[in-house]
Every structure is written in structure tokens, then in C-alpha cells.
Amino acid sequence: MSAFVVGLDVGGTSMKGGAVTREGVVLHTERRPTPRADGPDAVVAAIQAFILDLSHIPPAGTELAGVGLCVPGLVTPDAALFSANIGWRDVPASAFAPEGVPVRLGHDVRTGGLAEAVIGAGRGVADFLFLPIGTGIAGACVLNGSPYAGATGWGGEIGHTPVYPDGEPCACGQRGCLETYASAASVARRYASRTGRTAPTEEIAIRAATGDDPAATEVWTDAVQALSLSLATYTLLLD
Ligand SMILES: [Zn+2]
Incomplete structure (x- = not known):
């Protein structure tokens, strides 16, 4: 019997x-909203339902070997263990999937780094930094082909390295973090x-590039x- 896996990346949105x-071979992909506003139990239930639906996608005769879940x-x-973004604490992997189906959890950014190492831009490169810049900034430090989590699991949280001492306050409690300026x-x-108007980040970048919007230039x-x-x-820390 051929086997397949279900993969799920849970973001805040x-x-x-x-x-x-x-x-x-990718048989099916799908995107659903994360019901974060309804609380952590609702998010766990939505993940369960999503995994169950995805497990029924492949044709009969194929077997679900397991679930890979990025959170x-x-x-x-x-x-x-904990997510400030979603609000859960100590949810066991087994809570996310149908009974008897093995589930392995992974940190969202470190798993992204692992994917780049295995099938993406990091193939054939032993050491690199995977640095997605989105709503926030976190990195995956890949060493010898494996994401490095550190002693307590916070390895790669480069978004909260202070870059401007006494700078703007960050949600983490520090001041002047990279994420506070560059996400x-x-x-x-x-x-x-500065301007009283909202604009998509890509528009701000374009305005900065053309040089006719001082606020965009300053922020960028x-x-x-x-x-x-x-x-x-x-x-310098690594090489
Ligand atoms: Zn911070």
C-alpha cells in the first residue's frame, strides 16, 4: 500500500x-483561516478538522503515514508548549490529529529552514540563515543541514536582537529590536x-526608491x- 503524509503550517492568520x-508528489494544497480570535481551543479544533479533511483527499488504497505540523x-x-500569538500552552501533539495517527510538531520558521535545506535554496549548503521577513522576523540557523534550536528552543530569534539601544519599544518588552524596525x-x-496614512509595505518601498516621499525614505x-x-x-558570530 502506498503512503502519504499530511503537512500543515499554522500561522497567526x-x-x-x-x-x-x-x-x-503534492496531491492537494489548501488554505484556511486560523480562528485565532475564537481562542486556542478553537484553533486546535480547526487544525483537527483540517487534518481529517486532508487525510481523506488521496485515493482509496493509500495510507496516511503521519502528520507534520508547523506551529x-x-x-x-x-x-x-507556548504561543503568544495563538494563546495555547502545553498542547500535546496527539491532540491535533485523529487517534492513532503519528504527529510530529515543528517550529514554523525552523521547519521552513529545514525545507530549504532539503528541497530549496539551501540544498548542498551546510550552513546558512533562513530569514523570512513578514509580519514579524524570525530566523532559522541551519548548521550542518539541520536547524539549530538552541538549549531552550529560542535559537534563531534574530528579530529580537536590539539594533537601536533606547529605540522604540517592542512587544517582547525590550527596546530597539530588529523586528520593531524591519518587519x-x-x-x-x-x-x-509619520504620515497619518496607511499603505502596503511594498508601496512604501517603491516610494522610498523613487525618493519623492521623505517619510518613506526615512522608514525604509x-x-x-x-x-x-x-x-x-x-x-561575525558564526563565521
Ligand atoms: Zn523584541
Whole structure:
């Protein structure tokens, strides 16, 4: 009997799921909203339902071998320990899937780094930093082909390295964090605070590039400088 796995990436806004054969053939992909506003129990229930639906996608005669589930926050392979974003604490992996189906949990960004190492831009490269910049900023430090989680699971949280001492306050409690200046959400927020108008981050970047919007130039320059400082520190630390 051929086997397939269900993969699910749970973000603060949406969940991206798919059914994939053992050979890596993607049978189906789907996106659903994350019901974060309804509380952590509702998110767990939505994940369960999503996994159940995806497990019925492949044709009869194929067997669900297991589930790979990426979640934000502090996570071990066997439990989602904590996520400020979703609000859960200590949810065992087994709570997410139908009974008897093996589930392995992974940190969302580190799993992204692992995917780049195995099938993406990091193939054939032993050490690299995977740094997605979105609503927030977190990195996966891939060493010898494996994402490095650190002693307590926070390895790679480069978004909260302070780059401007005494800078703007960050949600983490520190000041001047990289994420406070260089994430897409922060660029948009800082631009809005200067101009009183909201604009998508890509529009702010274009305005900065054309040079005819001083607020866009200031915000974008701060973001690039913050990112440069963090990456310079990171590079010297590792190599
Ligand atoms: Zn921070």
C-alpha cells in the first residue's frame, strides 16, 4: 500500500495544508483561516478538522503515514508548549490529529529552514540563515543541514536582537529590536505614524526608491540599517 503524509503550517492568520506522497508528489494544497480570535481551543479544533479533511483527499488504497505540523512559538516534536500569538500552552501533539495517527510538531520558521535545506535554496549548503521577513522576523540557523534550536528552543530569534539601544519599544518588552524596525508590519506602522496614512509595505518601498516621499525614505532607511546591523553581527558570530 502506498503512503502519504499530511503537512500543515499554522500561522497567526491562515493555515496552509497539503497531502504529499512519500515520493514528494503534492496531491492537494489548501488554505484556511486560523480562528485565532475564537481562542486556542478553537484553533486546535480547526487544525483537527483540517487534518481529517486532508487525510481523506488521496485515493482509496493509500495510507496516511503521519502528520507534520508547523506551529509558531515554543515547540518540541511532541508538544506545542507556548504561543503568544495563538494563546495555547502545553498542547500535546496527539491532540491535533485523529487517534492513532503519528504527529510530529515543528517550529514554523525552523521547519521552513529545514525545507530549504532539503528541497530549496539551501540544498548542498551546510550552513546558512533562513530569514523570512513578514509580519514579524524570525530566523532559522541551519548548521550542518539541520536547524539549530538552541538549549531552550529560542535559537534563531534574530528579530529580537536590539539594533537601536533606547529605540522604540517592542512587544517582547525590550527596546530597539530588529523586528520593531524591519518587519513588514513595522515598516507600515512607522510610515503610518509619520504620515497619518496607511499603505502596503511594498508601496512604501517603491516610494522610498523613487525618493519623492521623505517619510518613506526615512522608514525604509531605518529598516535596511537595522537589518544590516543584525546580519553583520550574525555573520561575525558564526563565521
Ligand atoms: Zn523584541
